[in-house]
Amino acid sequence: MRPAPYLEPTNLRGRINRPQPKGLPVINVGFNELPYPPLASVLQAIETAAKQGQSYGSPHCDALRDALALRNGIDAEQIVCGNGSEELLDVVARCFARTGDEILISQYGYIQFELTTKRVGATLVKAPEVAFTSSVGALLAAVTPKTRVVFLANPNNPTGTLIPVSELHRLADGLPRHVILVLDLAYGEFAVEGYCADVHRLVDAHENVIITRTFSKAYGLAGLRAGWCHASAWMIPILYAARGMGTVNALAQAAATAVLAEQKQVDARVATIISERTRIAGALGQLGLKVVPSHANFLMARIRDASPQTTEKLVEHLFDQEGFIVNRTREQGLEPFFRFSLHLPENNDRLVDCIRSFQDARQEDR
Numbered sequence: 001m002r003p004a005p006y007l008e009p010t011n012l013r014g015r016i017n018r019p020q021p022k023g024l025p026v027i028n029v030g031f032n033e034l035p036y037p038p039l040a041s042v043l044q045a046i047e048t049a050a051k052q053g054q055s056y057g058s059p060h061c062d063a064l065r066d067a068l069a070l071r072n073g074i075d076a077e078q079i080v081c082g083n084g085s086e087e088l089l090d091v092v093a094r095c096f097a098r099t100g101d102e103i104l105i106s107q108y109g110y111i112q113f114e115l116t117t118k119r120v121g122a123t124l125v126k127a128p129e130v131a132f133t134s135s136v137g138a139l140l141a142a143v144t145p146k147t148r149v150v151f152l153a154n155p156n157n158p159t160g161t162l163i164p165v166s167e168l169h170r171l172a173d174g175l176p177r178h179v180i181l182v183l184d185l186a187y188g189e190f191a192v193e194g195y196c197a198d199v200h201r202l203v204d205a206h207e208n209v210i211i212t213r214t215f216s217k218a219y220g221l222a223g224l225r226a227g228w229c230h231a232s233a234w235m236i237p238i239l240y241a242a243r244g245m246g247t248v249n250a251l252a253q254a255a256a257t258a259v260l261a262e263q264k265q266v267d268a269r270v271a272t273i274i275s276e277r278t279r280i281a282g283a284l285g286q287l288g289l290k291v292v293p294s295h296a297n298f299l300m301a302r303i304r305d306a307s308p309q310t311t312e313k314l315v316e317h318l319f320d321q322e323g324f325i326v327n328r329t330r331e332q333g334l335e336p337f338f339r340f341s342l343h344l345p346e347n348n349d350r351l352v353d354c355i356r357s358f359q360d361a362r363q364e365d366r
């Protein structure tokens, strides 16, 4: 007999875990990362911070919060930074939900929302979607007196879909005052221009709204681990009570602060990814795939008549032929889909060609 854990063991996803058979470089397009390395000024800032590594630095990320406040036109006192925004999702759940409480998400909501719910022992409730898109009507209809937190990502992962800011207002207006609404903008920079700025305005009007942002996606610093949230002033000391003291390490703070000074370069990279998104969605459409319209830096697609087994074979083919690791979406209802982040144009072309060769081989088998 062993000590009994409160949590189920993590089911380590069956990612491809073998050498690339042709010895090609492996390109992981399964994590929604940016394909560009950090800018020189960011590397410089990391080096400078590393030389002061004997110091705890700033537990409350003072310089980073000031830079974020300036960039986003909000109050630095209404910002909390985290070890990635993933940590902040956990922090919110720890603050507001326990066993017996309900956490509400959308049908194909981000997997971390589900994991966070389990960690605090709360009950997960899912509201149905329409055309792989969150439905405010369905979310509001699913609220009960036990609902404590609603987590909603726009654009969403894994679907890439988003709902307009007007719908987010309708959701915030319609929720009872005892419910926290977390609006996760991890991919907001890839949505229509001004989307993030407009969503932040919801915090001014609603004391129960929290916006989460990250440096992992558009800012290309996934490995450094920096995220932040924007919330009403009353909530900030409560959020800190649930966050570890030194979770945002000094190198992450320095890198994130430095990249904010490179907005032009960041915008240019984001613009390239957005134009690749349009181009590659078109190319896959030409091949006859179903591509869910994406507002993020990735696409979710399927071969039209594919069973989950066919998709499994496609995923293997992409790895064996060209070294691509794509994401298998295993969520119920998304089994025949796969998801990949847009990469450099030449690699996106290789991916499309490789999907074409898979389809050609399938035709010949018939």
Ligand SMILES: *Cc1c(COP(=O)(O)O)cnc(C)c1O
Pocket (backbone or CB within 6 Å): 032, 083, 084, 085, 086, 087, 110, 153, 156, 157, 184, 186, 213, 214, 215, 216, 217, 222, 226, 227
């Ligand atoms: C990637 C992602 C995040 C960000 O995670 P970090 O911990 O900031 O790296 C948050 N939400 C969604 C929906 C994501 O896909």
